Amino acid sequence: MNETIIDVKDVSFTYEEAAEPALTHVTMDVRRGEFLAVLGHNGSGKSTLAKLLNALYLPTEGQVTVCGFDTADEEHLWEIRQQAGMIFQNPDNQIVATVVREDVAFGMENLGVPHDVMVTRIEEALAAVRMTEHADSAPHMLSGGQKQRVAIAGILAMQPSVIIADEATAMLDPSGRKEVLKTIRRLNLEKGITVVWITHFMEEAAQADRIIVMNKGTTVLSGTPREVFEQVDTLREIHLDVPHMTDLSQDLRKAGMPLPAGILTVEEMAEEAAKLLCPSK
Ligand SMILES: Nc1ncnc2c1ncn2[C@@H]1O[C@H](COP(=O)(O)OP(=O)(O)O)[C@@H](O)[C@H]1O
Ligand SMILES: [Mg+2]
Structure with a gap:
């Protein structure tokens, strides 16, 4: 997992006519095969960073390379x-066709993929996001979570190295959120697709391999979820919290329940609680 796919070197970015830069001296990388979460509050610079990662924006200063190509190199x-496909927050803004299958084809059409190859890739991509049975549906009839899965299929069909999801679950209900995160995580594990998962939900970031925390246009922390969520004071300073389960496990420990440190997710909490309550298992 050490090969760098995206390299961000000392990048600053200022929007036209903005008084302050949106990003200042950001250095980070994305490694092949990883599920990287970028966590931060509204306005911390996450979307600006996302758009720099696939050449939608170019750095004001510094350099971004994707698979060895400098994003400033128009060629x-x-x-x-x-190579770096993006999924955005609003599922409705990403629909371009009136039939799911055609929607999935759209990105490939721009790449000039031959028709017979396209047909195969559409079927594979829809199967990968478990949307085969909706191939002939009208996208606007689908749920938010299903629409995001169609958007993911459209990106997958382009065979990218990395999928950048910018708050792809922010507009969904809790079940849609789970469904989309689960889909992306599965693609990461089963197909080795690298993922940059941008979010302001601690619970989602807790499930990543690695987290980068942003605040006011800079990266303030990075490491495994455990390493990052141990930095309770730094997180509080920038008004981020630890995941609910970490909070709960600390309270339960204070109340005398012998839970181990470092619980981050509901699954881990369930496992540890079961060990305590049903020791025979
Ligand atoms: N199009 C824009 N023009 C000017 N300023 C912008 C624009 N988009 C974002 N900003 C500013 O850049 C900073 C970072 O924003 P953004 O990258 O959208 O953060 P996040 O995605 O973490 O909410 C904020 O201060 C925001 O107001
Ligand atoms: Mg944003």
Whole structure:
């Protein structure tokens, strides 16, 4: 997991006519095969960073490379966009066709993929996100979570190295949120697709391999979820919290329940509680 796919070197970015830079001196990388979460509050610079990762924006200062291509090098723009696919927050804004199958085809059409190859890839991508039975449906009839899965299929069909999801669950209900995160996580584990998962939900970040925490246009923490969520004071300073289960396990420990440190997710809590309450298992 050490090969760098995206390299961000000392990047600053200022929007036209903005008084302050949105990003200042950000250095980070994305490694092949990992599920990387970028966590931060509204306005911390996450979306700006996301758009720099696939050449939608170019750095004001510094350099971004994707699969070895400098994003400032216009000659490689299509390769970069194909290698680093983006999923956005609003599922409705990403629908371009009136039938799911055609929607999935859209990105590939721009890449000039031959028709017979396209047909195969559409079927594979829909199967990968478990949307085969909706191939002929109208996208606007689907739930938010299903629409996001169609958007993911459209990106998958372009065979990217990395999928960048910018708050892809923020507009969904809790079950849609789970369904989309689970789909992306499965693609990461089963197909080795690298994921940059941008979120303000601690619970989602807790499930990543690695987390980068952003605040006011800079990266303030990075490490495994356990390493990051141990930094309770730094997180509080920037008004982020630890995951609910970490909080709960600390309270339960204070109340005398012998739970181990470092519980992050509901699954881990359930496992530890079961060990305590049904020791025979
Ligand atoms: N199009 C824009 N023009 C000017 N300023 C912007 C624009 N988009 C975002 N910003 C500013 O850049 C900073 C970072 O925003 P953004 O990257 O959207 O953060 P996040 O995605 O973490 O909410 C914020 O201060 C925001 O107001
Ligand atoms: Mg954003």
